[in-house]
Amino acid sequence: MLQVSHQSHPLLCALAAAVAWPAVRAARRRYTAGALGESRGSLQVLGDWMVLLGVLAVLRTAVGEVAEPSSALAGLAWAPLLTTVCRRVTYHRLIAARREAHAVRRVLVIGEPGAADHVVGHLASRTEHAYVVVGVVPVGSAKLECGAPVTERLGALAPAAHADDAAAVLRAAHEHSAELVLVAPGPRLPAERLRRLSWRLHDAGLPVALLPGLIDVQVSRIGLDATAGLLVLHIAPPVRHGVQVGLKTALDKTGAALGLVLLAPLFCVVAAAIRLTSPGPAFHRQVRCGQHRTHFTMWKFRTMVADAEARKAELERTGANEHDGLMFKMRRDPRITAVGRFLRRCSLDELPQLVNVLRGEMSLVGPRPPLPEEVDHYDETALRRLAVKPGLTGLWQVSGRSDLSWDETLALDLRYVDNWSLAGDLDVMARTVRAVVDGRGAY
Template sequence: MPGGYMWHARTTETNSTGSAAGSPAASTRSRTKAGWYPVVALTVDALGVGVPVALTLAVERQPNAYTGALVAALSWVTVRALRRRYTRRDLGESRGSLPVLHDWLILLGVLAVLRAAADLRHPALLCLAVLLPAPVLTLACSKLTWRHLVAARRKAQVVTRVLLLGEPTAAGDVAEHLAGRTEHPYVVVGVVAIGEGPVRTGAPVAARLGVLPPESADGDTCHVLTAARELEADVVLVAAGPGMAGERLRRLSWGLHDAGTELALAPGLVECAVKRLETTSAAGLALLRVAPPLRSGVQPVLKSVMDRAGAALGLLLLSPVFLAIGAAVRLGSQGPVFYRQVRVGQGRAPFVMWKFRTMFLDADARKAELERSNEHDGLMFKMRRDPRVTRVGRLLRRTSLDELPQLINVLLGSMSLVGPRPPLPEEVARYGDVELRRLAVRPGMTGLWQISGRSDLSWDETVELDLHYVDNWSFTSDVDVMARTFRAVVDGRGAY
């Protein structure tokens, strides 16, 4: 979505709520998270541990059932509070399972120590079983608040109003990137441009600063503060560039902070996970260290072990499913059960990818005549109602069961359980340097593209998600993606 449209839409919705919306009190309420977030989070966490522990220990006639339940509930809430899960800044911002899993493992350790210190005799497996509902309920609550928060931000509520400061090109790039998504809180309400030139955003240019710093430090500060107050900006975001750096930036930060206005810096890094960033200093100069992507060490070894073991186990357990699907494919249309296609893997190495056949035998020959019906904006070919797909094939695609034979590729090492989408050779032939970076890792059966909408994504969004995975991969992120894949498969959104 273009940056100008995004700004216009959000601003219109904010101002169309009536005369009360223009009052300071209404403006503050619309930019504040709902008050029920911490109440619900605390209640769900406490009851999610306390109730199962109390009921189970009471039914099992274990001693100190209610005391143990109270201690367990307080321990869970304390762990979550110490890890800042109830702060206004964090509530509703994450729907990932890994933070909850980390907290739950800490809880197990805390309760194990307390159990040993109190010399309790509750069976260890029973204690573990009654604590299992806690992370599930916490994740459900987290997803609820995340959905509510995203819906509110689509209506320009619970947002952080940003005054963007920078040279026209840099400011336009940052504004367009922020406007491309709605799940984050930042909305550009105005721009203070450094120098002349058009700014690619629908937000108004509130002021312009000279390319050279003014003689007085108050020159920049006065213009920026005036614009921030007129636009009710919560933060001044500086886009990286030589026009605002060094001494000039330092003096501006003094003026903004003395006036109680928050300052943030956009260094120009795109899709770089926070976990790879480290702040440090040298000779009084603030530095932002960016850790290189993981390509060697323990985590890649763990990924390979998980891939091979998971594929072998999956093929063994799913063998009856394979037989049933194979029979359905053969009965549904003439042709082989499996469809083999050449794809391009890590390092541009070709490999044969296995799938259950979902199309008629002449599908490849008919692709050329359907090119004009391509519903995808990039290099991939996608149609919602592709006439080449069989009746059984539609069901297999809807449920992603057609991709199960790719476990063979994972077992052989040409694919991974999690990774970028495996491209076709003709797609790779048209890749640029940016798209080729997707081939730095093994392609996957699932990935960020699948849990984010699959075929409903634009080409640019698909590339962006794949590059984010390539540069920010970790073993724990793979686990999180696989956990979220199950819901994506059940949902079926974008699968056709």
Template sequence: MRHVRFPAQRVAGAAVDGTGSLCRLGDKARWYLPAAVIADLVGAAVPVALVFEAAQQARPGSCALAAALAWVGVQAVRHRYDRRALGESRGALPVLHDWLILIGVLAVARAATGESTPRLAALGALLPALLITLAVRKLTYRHLSAARREAQAVSRVLVIGEPAAAEDVIAHLAARTDHPYVVVGVVPVGPGSLDSGVPVAARLDADGPGAPLGDSAAVLAAVRNHRADLVLVAPGARFGGERLRRLSWALHDAGVELAVFPGLVEVSVKRLETLSAGGLAVLRVAPPVRRGAQPVLKAALDRTGAAVGLVLLAPVFLVLAAAIRLGSPGPAFYRQRRIGRDGVPFVMWKFRTMVVDADRKRAELAGANEHDGLMFKMRRDPRITRVGRLLRRTSLDELPQLFNVLVGDMSLVGPRPPLPEEVAQYDELALRRLTVRPGMTGLWQISGRSDLSWDETIQLDLSYVDNWSFTSDVDVVARTFRAVVDGRGAY
């Protein structure tokens, strides 16, 4: 098979194991499983043994062993040690769910055995198990992500669909590396050209009286020739219903996995639910979260976080304000009109990072804009002061927006607050960004900031708007600290 570079980062057929073949999903690093099990055993057993020994419990060793086995047992029942699951998630919520189950299991065991260690001490002894498991999950996730950027630990995928639909699937998968799929072949249905460069493994006839009969043999031959692990189907007018059903029989009888692309992109799996109606498999897409407990928690986090931040950072504000005033003539703070939720304008506060007449000079620099969309960005913007460049590099210029969060104009996490002249040129797609409050940080900041194209910025913001949850906000805040330290795309 010839080696092909896809349109973006993912490489099909790259020589990563010395033989020119891809490392498959089953070839994840072998240390993932023992590392996870040992960390869980030690993380639960050692703290429990130490705490129970200090509390003069009669059987600290037995209690430690029981806690360790219970913790490993809970995660085994929840399939956390399955080969397919190892390294795939660094999220804290699944681990927290497992840990709460562990607490329930041990509470029942405590009542049954009459164990008398103080409840608070027992709970504290189990906390390291949660933290250590989270740390190991993050370690394996980062290692696996790095491996997949080199096309290792992946599933070889054969895509089937009408040419246009197949090309869309291939381009979408090739543009990112945070998934295990590498397309090694495509089977177009019906006539049409393909420009992706992916090898055409076979071509199925357009739908006709005898078309489905030849599908299975052609697809199975393509699977064997390209050593595919998974067949991914993009259904269409020429390939669906009974034809897809017959192909699924042949693939499953041959031990080949089948997946169907429903045509949805950037929709979180948390919003999807499979249903059955009259024998039809139905995919329900839940609406974005707009009401209930989660928005209340977000509002509480915003106001509380802003208030605490302003109090703790007051000395920093004074130092930065003095540095700005000494560095260049003009005020320490900069106010700018931005557009908020539902198109309502507000005044956004920042530390001044440019010369006083920067807005007037922007028109003179319009031809030097390095951004491909509506935003204006320059890596070497002459209007930025020396102090301002440091503030932008560290994102400290954004701190005054805590005032905007406190009064409710902004949120800690959300889309970037746009300028009125940008919103004036928005299309219907971009206007959806305004259905939530803009944020001090968001997916745009932890994904590259100014290095992102306009389309990438819009897609990240729309993904946030449609798939928001309280836990996703907590994750973005945590990842923001790393993005600020890294400083990429900040100028």
């Protein structure tokens, strides 16, 4: 009688895992053109790894034990780690290629002149996406001069008259070698006209994409449903409660406590340097606005002269503010001390805010905490950035800091507030190290 051997076969296990891992990734469509190199979060890799364990468990049951569980898990632990590293490298190479106008899809935009202009401007303002607009077809019976500003910037001739004239759209797509037709629906392009147009485009082999009008909503928050023949787009609300929020709070408290203990010697050195080089206290306390507009006292190392707040009003009167928004920023602020300039360059002045994090007034990651007088001038859109706790670091700090305009700063904060996730926080923390070393925008 043939007996199945239950001896350990490490090489066989390694070969099975080496074949199963890319097979699992391929089955979950990780290597498609629309997914390869795109940033979708590290939790996706962990999910694939769990599927791999299930596949290998089935194989082990079918053919007999090929390795001890402990040795198998030790070997397979490298799979998600190496895959994550490769994904990050591929992602950065893809973004660099797109900045040089490589690895992009040629897009023909269809929409009313105003909507088309907005779409073209929005796509042109960023370089990390896969679309390059090569032409625009105006919707309806709009006069040609309505579409001229869009087409002049593109250097492309807009075909005439009606976007539902499939012949005109196909002619424009052929002339500009478009690979995708991007449609911005509006009153002049209702569902039935869009349906007929999509039939003709699909019959000609051209894919069609629709813009729902949403901005900065992550794919993970979107779901699709078909109800009575209607396509329904479901948008999940931002995460404000639950396990992830509890984990964030635990991470904040633990990280702040460890940071204060480990950095205590550095705090002493910095405090002594400040006291010895300029008169005044080592720490600077300032009232800021936190979550839901709650006031709290924020701690920082003092980087300016002791009467900096009194001198700010005079600088504002002379037009010294170099920022276009509500924040006051100067590249060569005369109030900053020599030690303070070094602290800001290395972001060491922010470290005392770990006390605020430990007290629950701030988080390790979040929007920049604004001054009360800044918040007094906020509109409804800007007030939404106070829906979460302010952070010691955040998208603003890792994306250019003071070099960013107010509109760019607000857009980053709203993107964080609406799309927050624990994996996103971990990513920002990792990027903070590079931002501190780079020092761009730190003044």
